[in-house]
Amino acid sequence: MNPFQNSWRRLENLFNAPFGQALNPWYHLGAVIYFLFWVVVVSGIYLYIFYRTGVNEAYQTVEELTHDQPYAGGVMRSLHRYASDGIVVAMLLHMLRNFIYGRFHGFRWFSWVTGVLLIWLVYICGINGYWMVWDRMAQFVAVATTEWFDWLPLFSEPLARNFLFQGNVSDRFINMLSFIHITLPLVLLLFMWVHTKRMNNAETYPPQSLAVGTLLALLVLSLIKPALSHAKADLSLVPETIRLDWFYLGPYPLIYAWSPGAVWALVGGITLLLLAVPWLLKPRTRTPVAEVHLDNCNGCERCFNDCPYSAILMQPREDGRPYLLQPVVDPKLCASCGICVGACPSSMPFRHQELVSGIELPDKLLRVQRADTDHALDGLRGNARVMVFGCDRAYDVRALQSDEVAALSLPCIGMLPPAFTDYALRDARADGVLIAGCRECDCQYRLGIQWTEQRLAREREPKLRQRVPLQRIETCWAGPLDKKRVHTALSALRARISQMPRESFGEEREL
Amino acid sequence: MKPINYLGQGVAYALFAVVLGYFSSSPEYEHIPPGQALVKLSFSHAAQRKGACRERTDEELAKLKPNMRVRNDCPRERADVVVELEMDGKQIYHVVLPPPGLAHDGAASIYRRLQVPAGMHRFVARLKDKMDGDFDFMHEENVDLVAGRALVIDFKADVPGAPGFMFKK
Numbered sequence: 191m192n193p194f195q196n197s198w199r200r201l202e203n204l205f206n207a208p209f210g211q212a213l214n215p216w217y218h219l220g221a222v223i224y225f226l227f228w229v230v231v232v233s234g235i236y237l238y239i240f241y242r243t244g245v246n247e248a249y250q251t252v253e254e255l256t257h258d259q260p261y262a263g264g265v266m267r268s269l270h271r272y273a274s275d276g277i278v279v280a281m282l283l284h285m286l287r288n289f290i291y292g293r294f295h296g297f298r299w300f301s302w303v304t305g306v307l308l309i310w311l312v313y314i315c316g317i318n319g320y321w322m323v324w325d326r327m328a329q330f331v332a333v334a335t336t337e338w339f340d341w342l343p344l345f346s347e348p349l350a351r352n353f354l355f356q357g358n359v360s361d362r363f364i365n366m367l368s369f370i371h372i373t374l375p376l377v378l379l380l381f382m383w384v385h386t387k388r389m390n391n392a393e394t395y396p397p398q399s400l401a402v403g404t405l406l407a408l409l410v411l412s413l414i415k416p417a418l419s420h421a422k423a424d425l426s427l428v429p430e431t432i433r434l435d436w437f438y439l440g441p442y443p444l445i446y447a448w449s450p451g452a453v454w455a456l457v458g459g460i461t462l463l464l465l466a467v468p469w470l471l472k473p474r475t476r477t478p479v480a481e482v483h484l485d486n487c488n489g490c491e492r493c494f495n496d497c498p499y500s501a502i503l504m505q506p507r508e509d510g511r512p513y514l515l516q517p518v519v520d521p522k523l524c525a526s527c528g529i530c531v532g533a534c535p536s537s538m539p540f541r542h543q544e545l546v547s548g549i550e551l552p553d554k555l556l557r558v559q560r561a562d563t564d565h566a567l568d569g570l571r572g573n574a575r576v577m578v579f580g581c582d583r584a585y586d587v588r589a590l591q592s593d594e595v596a597a598l599s600l601p602c603i604g605m606l607p608p609a610f611t612d613y614a615l616r617d618a619r620a621d622g623v624l625i626a627g628c629r630e631c632d633c634q635y636r637l638g639i640q641w642t643e644q645r646l647a648r649e650r651e652p653k654l655r656q657r658v659p660l661q662r663i664e665t666c667w668a669g670p671l672d673k674k675r676v677h678t679a680l681s682a683l684r685a686r687i688s689q690m691p692r693e694s695f696g697e698e699r700e701l
Numbered sequence: 702m703k704p705i706n707y708l709g710q711g712v713a714y715a716l717f718a719v720v721l722g723y724f725s726s727s728p729e730y731e732h733i734p735p736g737q738a739l740v741k742l743s744f745s746h747a748a749q750r751k752g753a754c755r756e757r758t759d760e761e762l763a764k765l766k767p768n769m770r771v772r773n774d775c776p777r778e779r780a781d782v783v784v785e786l787e788m789d790g791k792q793i794y795h796v797v798l799p800p801p802g803l804a805h806d807g808a809a810s811i812y813r814r815l816q817v818p819a820g821m822h823r824f825v826a827r828l829k830d831k832m833d834g835d836f837d838f839m840h841e842e843n844v845d846l847v848a849g850r851a852l853v854i855d856f857k858a859d860v861p862g863a864p865g866f867m868f869k870k
Binding site: 275279417425433 | 706713725733738739801808814849855870
């Protein structure tokens, strides 16, 4: 096991106690960023109503907002700043988390690379925002930024010359800053959309209580410690001490402590390194991607609808069979999670003929899974026999195996067709079924838990058959370290089924 | 959810707010130490051309296309700009600025910030913009530099009557 991943999981598990898995903020960092973005947008619109774009007016209006209407403008200004800072915190944690969990290579390279570009955009938006106040910090940021850019051999005259004298900065300049500060967030939003474009059912809004809690925290902070300006910018002076926003302006002191070139080397180097991560840390072997078997496919589109990464496209049928469409797998996007196999109506273990589904993982063929299930079920003894279906990315369910407990692990729990539950309980071969997967809201393949729960609840195709008693099924969402959680769930299930009379569902017809 | 859970959530949100609240304006960054001031030497100046212009002969002009028939033939390449700055008799900066551009005919530019102690200082700035000889421009001035202020030393060759350095606080 990866020690970094385990340490990180332990950290995240600390938050499971107060928040529960469903609300754990670590599992919703991307959605929290979206939420904070909208807080910034709404507060920014309010500020812009009062903001006047002039050298004197810019500072004056921000001061008026802060001091003349502290209950509204002041709070909005503070929310604007703190939500922007929150975006940086959530964004960096989001990136670090995905890096630690190895969620950057293969089909995920696109999200990773666009995410790295988004970091630049977020920083440009935030730093540009600080110029608009036109106070001493804005002055420092403006001068330092231009001095930093002047290191690049791009400009015929140094940009910093624009800030030599007090009269150099015009109303038109502030106007331009204002225009950029409206345009760039739109570009940022566009990139955020591109970043999540390849995700099916991307989570762009966090659970309501998490959003409310985050907003309340920012609101209280805004009231206790409102964002304030420095003195008005004066280019004949040199700002001596500055209350820097370290989230956005942290690298700025390095321009003077090292040199502009060294800071370019640092940020450029980090950016290039991050962009190269998907290829530098590429796994040696590539898991085989899903394959379509048209003989067993009726073009029902379930695999297309359930694929978490939109790796399946529906195209006109080519094999002459009387169906309109056929699925086609894009190997570059396929995660080899098997969720499509779990969605396929042909993934029916009751079939007497050779079991081949409409879509299969070549290294995890369904007939092999059925044979393994049969073998496991045949070995069960005792009064409360349980078949456990688990996930390779979650707690290792094979550790639960005993005379009374059999276990089968799949690449993702979403690969489990609900009919396998039926299959295990049929003819009383098992008394109960435990279905275990990743931590709730933290599925390695995003939608495996969600689809499994909906299929078991008979809300999503393929639905669990009505004849299967739900009392004999237990679900448990637990990470690799959550041994206690899985054992508790198993014990609860076994205690329950031991009180129930053993029952058989009878004969199964060939489908 | 139990009250202890809400308490735990409150602690987590408070931690988030404290981190945001603190690092959004703390710790203070000291851009320049107390008692220090800045000198910003900055200008953009096109030096004199390296060679002298000569007049084209009528034959030479006739060979040129009509729109290219200019009597004076001046070499494009310009000389380096050499700048020196002295403070209290000690040289604190010296630079040779080659003309930019593929034909080396652009205006040389500089922006240089120098941190110096506050107080009364005598500054001498010199500039040479031709191939040979001594400095063409020189300006000296006593300046009382207040801590936290910037002295800008600019150079303009096209100011009628008073081309040369300008010291501005």
